[in-house]
Amino acid sequence: MKTTGLITRRRAIVAGLASIGGLVAARMPRDLPPSYGNLLRMGDTLTYATHRALLPAHSLVREYSLGDLTSFPATGTTNPAVSVKSALGEEYRKLQAGAFADWRLVVEGRVARPRAFSLAELKQLPARTQITRHTCEEGWTAIGQWTGVPLSHVLDAVGILPTARFVVLHSVDDWVDSLDLIDALHPQTILAYGMNGGDLPIAHGAPVRLRLERQIGYKSMKYVRRLVVSDEFDDGGMSGSIRNGWAWYNGI
Ligand SMILES: Nc1nc2c(c(=O)[nH]1)N[C@H]1C(S)=C(S)[C@@H](COP(=O)(O)O)O[C@H]1N2
Ligand SMILES: [Mo]
Secondary structure (H helix, E strand, C coil): CHHHHHHHHHHHHHHHHHHHHHHHHHHCCCCCCHHHHCHHHHHHHHHHHHHHHHCCCCCCCCCCCHHHCCCCCCCCCCCHHHHCCCHHHHHHHHHHHCCCCCCCEEEEECECCCEEECHHHHHHCCCEEEEEEEECCCCCEEEEEEEEEEHHHHHHHHCECCCCCEEEEEECCCCEEEEEHHHHCCCCCEEEEEECCEECCHHHCCCCEEECCCECHHHCCCCEEEEEEECCCCCCHHHCHHHHCCCCCCEC
């Protein structure tokens, strides 16, 4: 009978879903980030848990070739020297005037050797160049080439302590955001100082921005100035992505 076929198919689908659910539940990270008790973030939790359960931790996103480069709009903050009306904006204006020679990236928190890296010091660490597709939450995508130091090398240099679980990032335009260590140590997660073969332009986050290829565009923080390694989940509260109604985890 026709209905039997339908029911069987339906049963198969339900069984399939149940087994995917079982797989996710079995491999669910033992402790989810604590803000995940929030009802509004339940979708986040599911995406986070599903990605972490189903994807190999360090599977790579697709990389393209030079012929695939597209035009790349700059969005959000495009020059903190103009738009940031605080001491940070003024400091950025001076750093920019000095071609970022006095710029430093502070790396501290749960690390053995806290340190402030100059741009030259970051450039001495092993570099990675990757051509990837950026996806903005507003609906556009663009392909760009990025050169920088894998965040893992920077974290190696400061020696993260064994209890460390997250890296909190701070920018000149006062964004705060964080990554878990799976994303932080991913080989394509880089602190980029170059774009399309040149220095990273001001509009795209100079002197250094994050490229976090396995998440949506807003997770790739521009104008990074400080990294804090933390044992605990910290999404930046109202300075974090939640102020825009954005998920902390937005894997793609
Ligand atoms: N510090 C900072 N980082 C940021 C933003 C920003 O406004 N400030 N915008 C985000 C968003 S929404 C996107 S899509 C990308 C845009 O990067 P682009 O300007 O290089 O295109 O940067 C992200 N990182
Ligand atoms: Mo975006």
